[in-house]
Amino acid sequence: MDDSRQGGLVRAALxxxxxxxxxxxxxEAAELAALLIRDGTPVVSIACSYLxxxxxxxxxxRPGQRLSAVACVLLAAACVLGVSAxxxxxxxxxxxxxxxxxxxxxxxxxxxxxxPATGRPPLIIPxxxxxxxxxx
Amino acid sequence: xxxxxRDGQAGADVLRRAGEAxxxxxISLADGPKHGYALIQDIKELAGLELGPGTLYGALDRxxxxxxxxxxxxxxxxxxxxxxxxxxxALRGHLDSLERVSAAGRLxxxxxxx
Numbered sequence: 001m002d003d004s005r006q007g008g009l010v011r012a013a014l015x016x017x018x019x020x021x022x023x024x025x026x027x028e029a030a031e032l033a034a035l036l037i038r039d040g041t042p043v044v045s046i047a048c049s050y051l052x053x054x055x056x057x058x059x060x061x062r063p064g065q066r067l068s069a070v071a072c073v074l075l076a077a078a079c080v081l082g083v084s085a086x087x088x089x090x091x092x093x094x095x096x097x098x099x100x101x102x103x104x105x106x107x108x109x110x111x112x113x114x115x116p117a118t119g120r121p122p123l124i125i126p127x128x129x130x131x132x133x134x135x136x
Numbered sequence: 137x138x139x140x141x142r143d144g145q146a147g148a149d150v151l152r153r154a155g156e157a158x159x160x161x162x163i164s165l166a167d168g169p170k171h172g173y174a175l176i177q178d179i180k181e182l183a184g185l186e187l188g189p190g191t192l193y194g195a196l197d198r199x200x201x202x203x204x205x206x207x208x209x210x211x212x213x214x215x216x217x218x219x220x221x222x223x224x225x226a227l228r229g230h231l232d233s234l235e236r237v238s239a240a241g242r243l244x245x246x247x248x249x250x
Contacts, residue, residue, distance in 0.1 A: 027213045032172045032189050053190025
């Protein structure tokens with residue numbers, strides 16, 4: 001690999017760091033990479049080390065990092081989890097009901113399905129899938 | 137989070153969490169300020185371990201945030217780093233703790249006759 005391509009690889013890796021980091025260490029890091037390449041360190045290992053460092057830099061929360069950004073990420077994660085849990089909860093009884101119908105039987109009353117009087121979401125009783133036939 | 141000036145034990149605990157690279161950097165800086173390239177060379181000689189530049193800068197930033205090292209004014213484009221008094225106390229505490237563990241290990245090997 002020629003010098004310009006080697007330099008390009010390291011520069012590309014250094015561009016992955018946050019701007020704050022590049023302002024502080026960017027020039028020195030490029031010079032250090034040049035010295036290490038001169039000493040015979042493979043350029044790919046230098047670039048990989050910088051890429052790993054950049055990932056760590058982005059993932060490590062800083063004291064000055066805006067709290068709202070962290071809160072947004074946490075909120076988004078909670079929403080994704082909530083939607084997934086909701087989908088799972090609604091898919092379970094539907095699957096049980098269709099399986100029961102497929103066997104030509106009614107689903108076990110009170111085991112899964114909507115409670116007619118309240119219209120509330122499914123009630124699942126662990127261990128209630130007793131294997132006995134509930135249908136006719 | 138900066139380590140208290142007199143709190144060597146807390147510093148040792150911090151270093152335990154900070155990882156091997158941080159300890160090696162502090163050991164390398166114990167005999168005087170060094171910049172990145174000199175640190176990598178010194179650690180290679182001292183411990184036979186070649187720190188990647190990404191690992192080095194990550195550890196330097198962490199140690200600086202903890203108040204265990206400080207950056208000196210840049211020479212050309214290089215920033216030399218210097219160990220601080222809390223850094224020296226933390227390193228001393230950590231090395232003491234390693235010595236105790238090492239001694240206990242050796243004693244147990246001896247008692248076990250291995």
